[in-house]
Amino acid sequence: MIVVTGATGNVGRALVRTLTEAQVPVTAVSRHITDADAAPEVRAVAADLAEPAGLRDAFEGAEALFLLVAGQDPQSILGVAKAAGIRRVVLLSSQGAGTRPEAYGHPRLFEAAVRESGLDWTVLRSGGMDGNAFAWAESIRTRREAAAPFGDVGLPFIDPDDVAAVAAAVLRDQAPHQGATYTLTGPAPTTPRERAAAIAAALGEPVRFTEQTREEAHEQMARFMPLPVVEGTLAILGEPTEDERQVSPDAERILGRAPGTFAAWAERNVAAFR
Secondary structure, three states, X not given: OEEEEOOOXXXXXXXXXXXXXXXXXXXXXXXXXXXXXXXXXXXXEEOOOOOHHHHHHHHOOOOEEEEEOOOOOHHHHHHHHHHOOOOEEEEEEEOXXXXXXXXXXXXXXXXXXXXXXXXXXXXXXXXXXXXXXXXXXXXXHHHOEEEEEOOOOOEOOEOHHHHHHHHHHHHHOOHHHOOOEEEEOOXXXXXXXXXXXXXXXXXXXXXEEEXXXXXXXXXXHOOOOOHHHHHHHHHHHHOOOHHHHOOOOHHHHHHOOOOOOHHHHHHHOHHHHO
């Protein structure tokens, strides 16, 4: 049995589907999940990583755990996991934990806890995800407009389905990946302007790209992100380091194929923007 936390999110949903298709028993965990949100063969448990004591039922009988960076007490989460018999953990962290440690202290806290847990562990540091473009869904649907800062700065965003595919591969056979930290990126850098154009091509209609100022983007992001993360994210988007611009070979090495392009992601998810 593999426990997938964040099972209703972009990565978690794809991971549950991938494991289920491979006939791997799965417990899908999310704060508000119900049986209706999961396939009949999936065990759905509503639980919150912010309340570790409530995870006991979700973890019972499992061998491996896919863990998000959520909540404030990773040691307690991992303690409940060990007590339930879980032996392996795969953590979905952020590339910023390595490149911007001062801004990404929360992911680094989880990474340290996983490494010190006594469990077999693998850390997946994801770069920016193609699914971030869902933030444009309403404005593209209603006005055919997409707005973002730093319109011509390219970063190798990755398809969330590819992150899920890497996680599934590691969870099913963790031994070769024990103690590894992988950076996951897409196959090539794309700019916000290029991503908006890819969605327009998928729609078959023009989409106007508007470049936000840094201040406008800061104000928008601060509504739902902690300020240190806002600052770190804007620094990555606007002034990426060489490491942040670099395409990592890790996803291709694990999957045995190149990760998908943003254009392919846009084609697959075009209904969200119609």
